[in-house]
Amino acid sequence: MPMPTRRGFLAGATLAPLAGPALASAEIEARVDRALREMRARVAGAAELEGQAKGLLMMPNIIKGGLIFGGAYGEGALRVGGVTEGYYSFAAATFGFQLGVQRIRYALFFMTDGALADFRRADGWTVGADAEVTFPGDGVNLQLSSQTQRRPVIGVVFGQDGLMAGASFQGAKFSRIVR
Numbered sequence: 390m391p392m393p394t395r396r397g398f399l400a401g402a403t404l405a406p407l408a409g410p411a412l413a414s415a416e417i418e419a420r421v422d423r424a425l426r427e428m429r430a431r432v433a434g435a436a437e438l439e440g441q442a443k444g445l446l447m448m449p450n451i452i453k454g455g456l457i458f459g460g461a462y463g464e465g466a467l468r469v470g471g472v473t474e475g476y477y478s479f480a481a482a483t484f485g486f487q488l489g490v491q492r493i494r495y496a497l498f499f500m501t502d503g504a505l506a507d508f509r510r511a512d513g514w515t516v517g518a519d520a521e522v523t524f525p526g527d528g529v530n531l532q533l534s535s536q537t538q539r540r541p542v543i544g545v546v547f548g549q550d551g552l553m554a555g556a557s558f559q560g561a562k563f564s565r566i567v568r
Contacts, residue, residue: 424449481561504541
């Protein structure tokens with residue numbers, strides 16, 4: 390029988406907060422509404438981008454944690470024309486230099502009908518494999534250029550709480566969930 394190690398304990402302790410109960414649709418809706426208000430108030434250019442987007446996937450509470458091995462999880466909603474069309478989970482597993490725990494809010498703006506249709510059609514949509522996501526600016530100023538706005542999918546990370554070194558969204562998977 391394998392002996393428990395300090396490294397295994399630390400990895401388990403770091404990832405334990407990611408395993409939480411599933412949220413009800415009303416709770417997801419309330420969190421998405423709060424995150425949208427915060428994004429519009431704190432991120433310059435977000436309201437303009439939202440007005441141009443064909444759809445918006447808001448992940449209002451993603452928890453990321455890692456100590457060499459890491460992970461992230463959150464639930465949110467896809468809105469088209471301001472109306473919720475479905476609920477989605479965000480999951481990522483990582484390996485490499487990373488240390489810490491962080492809570493973030495994450496918005497994906499689908500700027501073209503094709504990008505939105507591809508996302509809706511996918512049985513699990515992976516950043517970097519199914520689409521490249523452009524992250525303009527620093528989460529406070531979007532720094533939107535005409536070239537950036539022509540991208541099919543634009544991602545915005547905002548509302549970071551905590552500290553996380555060395556994490557990325559490459560390989561993160563979005564999956565439709567029933568609530």
